[in-house]
Amino acid sequence: MxxxxxxxxxxxxxxxxxxxxxxxxxxxxxxxxxxxxxxxxxxxxxxxxxxxxxxxxxxxxxxxxxxxxxxxxxxxxxxxxxxxxxxxxxxxxxxxxxxxxxxxxxxxxxxxxxxxxxxxxxxxxxxxxxxxxxVACDAAQSLRPCSCDAQCRVVVVDRAPRRTTVSTVVTSAAGPDVVACVLVDATVPDTEDIAVSTGIGSAIDDACAVTSVCRVIVHGESDVVSLSDIESLTSVPVISLDDxxxxxxxxxxxxxxxxxxxxxxxxxxxxxxxxxxxxxxxxxxxxxxxxxxxxxxxxxxxxxxxxxxxxxxxAVATAVSTRGADDFRTSNVAEMVDAVPTVRAGSATSGPPVTSTEASPPGREFRSAGLTLTVPTGWHVEPGTERVLLKPDVAAGMRIVLVTRELAVGLGVDDVAATVSARMASQDPSSTLDGLTRGPDVSRHPALVYSENASDGSTVDWTVIVSPGEQTSVGCQAAASSEDAMSALCAEVLTSIDLE
Structure with missing residues (x-):
């Protein structure tokens, strides 16, 4: 072996x-x-x-x-x-x-x-x-075996710079499983350290209060919540792990x-x-x-x-760029929401872009990350790790951009709308983003719509679909001569979308 x-x-x-x-x-x-x-x-x-x-x-x-x-x-x-x-x-x-x-x-x-x-x-x-x-539960079991005879419930606190997770892991005959996880973000000014500490403490307290907990496992370092702070929050044994x-x-x-x-x-x-x-x-x-x-x-x-x-x-750089090498210049407003949830309410969050590794035949269904849509006849899919592009087989000054992002638990369409509105309010005066409103529901989920006039003269009509835990942005982009055709095709694609 x-x-x-x-x-x-x-x-x-x-x-x-x-x-x-x-x-x-x-x-x-x-x-x-x-x-x-x-x-x-x-x-x-x-x-x-x-x-x-x-x-x-x-x-x-x-x-x-x-x-x-x-x-x-x-x-x-x-x-x-x-x-x-x-x-x-x-x-x-x-x-x-x-x-x-x-x-x-x-x-x-x-x-x-x-x-x-x-x-x-x-x-x-x-x-x-x-x-x-x-993995942390298994490490703790090797260092200090648990005395539970059957099902065991453990709280795992993983501390890292700028974020802490509080997970509940239940181990049974079927194996271990993460049944709950709370993320507390620490990217706030030093004056708000107390708020962050309170958020972490509340997450630990809530996890331990649900039912009987065998132990609390702590991994990683934090400038906000110390090991002694965590030990004071619970009466069950606390085990500290290193790398x-x-x-x-x-x-x-x-x-x-x-x-x-x-x-x-x-x-x-x-x-x-x-x-x-x-x-x-x-x-x-x-x-x-x-x-x-x-x-x-x-x-x-x-x-x-x-x-x-x-x-x-x-250590590569502190500045992050979201430039692409696409034929059109497209807006990132639908994508540029906060990376992770914070202890402050009302912030929309984003996960990574949708990914796929196989192209879909034209006129067939395309599926990625829980989303299914029908590719228009005469079009093809160009999947990638940052976004998925739908393009006509013969260049016609049109394309559809698809990006999926994760949302924190509890965030909905109003949170996303507030984030996009704030982004629009702070945009460069030369940008032309406009018309953020509630649009028709897509696949039984609420949606936001807005438009962008790109610098190359094309127009991008964005639809942001907000479902539990995710936001899916669909950008229909067309040159002036193709706007009518793009409008009809975009409506067909949006109608075909099915979100799990």
């Missing part, structure tokens, strides 16, 4: 673990000439001073591009894919010949998981996605090793991993996944585990 290999990406180091040991190498090396070395790649930054900072790729996964020096930019999905590639090379497994277990933040929905899967697939035969809260504990839970140990916690002071350190239940959840999840695997002739996972759940960060 091949030993599993794990990679845990933190703010400062990449922890590679295999055969019961863990080593650490820098996530990045900054030089004074304004170049950041990430793995074998040299990435210029806007300002040499920016090299000491970091960019949380997970937080910006819904941004299309990251601006670099000299006007160049790089796709965010390529940066994320580079992290996965580094992890596979650390494991010593040829790219594309392994199966990856990707551990993602527990609050991510299907759209963000789809983007993560697309980023990992070029480097693997198959990709298995697992919430970090489940080495999570690495041990992802990677089976071939043979017993001493219970030495991982300390990463020197980037070349190699220390024993603490013993873990080592792959019990991996075997369970793999068995459950096999009926729906992309290729039926794939072997059981070799266990190359890529854990990106902590905070995947690269």
């Amino acid at each position: 091949t030993s599993a290999v794990g990679v845990l990406i933190t703010r400062d180091a990449v922890l590679c673990s295999w055969s019961g040991v863990v080593s650490a190498t820098p996530v990045l090396l900054a030089r004074h000439d304004g170049v950041v070395l990430h793995g074998a790649s040299a990435v210029p930054v806007l300002n040499p001073a920016d090299a000491v900072g970091t960019l949380d790729v997970f937080r910006h996964i819904d941004d299309e591009r990251i601006a670099l020096a000299g006007g160049d930019d790089v796709r965010t999905v390529d940066v994320l894919s580079g992290l996965v590639d580094d992890a596979v090379r650390h494991a010593g497994v040829p790219s594309g010949e392994c199966d990856l277990v990707v551990v993602h933040p527990p609050h991510w929905g299907p759209v963000r998981r789809d983007v993560l899967s697309v980023s990992a697939r070029p480097h693997a035969r198959d990709v298995l996605l697992v919430p970090s809260a489940i 080495g504990d999570l690495a041990a839970a992802v990677v089976p140990c071939v043979q017993p090793v001493s219970n030495t916690r991982t300390v990463v002071d020197d980037m070349s350190v190699v220390t024993p991993l603490p013993p873990a239940r080592s792959g019990a959840w991996l075997a369970e999840r793999t068995a459950a996944m096999q009926p729906t695997r992309r290729f039926t002739d794939r072997r059981v996972l070799v266990g190359v585990a890529v854990s990106l759940a902590v905070v995947a960060c690269i």
Whole structure:
């Protein structure tokens, strides 16, 4: 049996673990000439001073591009894919010949998981996605076994810079499952630290009050809520985990090793991993996944585990650009809502763009991330990781842009309307965005409509469909000579949309 290999990406180091040991190498090396070395790649930054900072790729996964020096930019999905590639090379497994277990933040929905899967697939035969809260439960079980005889309910607090998640995990004979997750965003001024702390405390208190909780598991660091603060909120045992504990839970140990916690002071350190239940959840999840695997002739996972759940960060630039290389210039207003929910009410949120990997035949149904629509006859689909384009087979000055974003729990059409209105109010005077109103429902869901007169003379009619947990933006763009034809086709596409 091949030993599993794990990679845990933190703010400062990449922890590679295999055969019961863990080593650490820098996530990045900054030089004074304004170049950041990430793995074998040299990435210029806007300002040499920016090299000491970091960019949380997970937080910006819904941004299309990251601006670099000299006007160049790089796709965010390529940066994320580079992290996965580094992890596979650390494991010593040829790219594309392994199966990856990707551990993602527990609050991510299907759209963000789809983007993560697309980023990992070029480097693997198959990709298995697992919430970090489940890995944390397994790590805690290995360090301090639970005394529960049957069903066990655990609260997992994952603290990271600028965000904290509070998840409820229930373990039964069928395996562990995340039944609830609350995200509290800490991107607020220092004067609002008390509000953030209160939000985290309330989430923990609510999770513990629902029913009997076995324990509270805390992972990561926070400047807002300390471990002692969390311990004061509950009477059940509180277990603190570090990155080495999570690495041990992802990677089976071939043979017993001493219970030495991982300390990463020197980037070349190699220390024993603490013993873990080592792959019990991996075997369970793999068995459950096999009926729906992309290729039926794939072997059981070799266990190359890529854990990106902590905070995947690269110091590339602090400015983010959403420029595209499309034939038309299109508005980002329908897409540019806040990246994650905050403790302040009334902010709409966005997840990553819709993703797809296969084109749809013209005149047939196209499905992506829970949405189904009919492609107009004589048109084709150009899927991508940032957006999906529908274009006529013969150039006619028309196209349809489709982007899906996630919304925080509880946010609806009024929240999205407020965000888009604020964006319009702050737009550059030369921009021509206008006419935000409620439109007819689409697929039984409320919708907003507005228009844009692009700088190239084309017109974009946007329809923003707001469904539970998602907003879907459909932009019908046409040159002046094609507006009538585009209007009819756009109506057909909107009528054909079905949202789960």
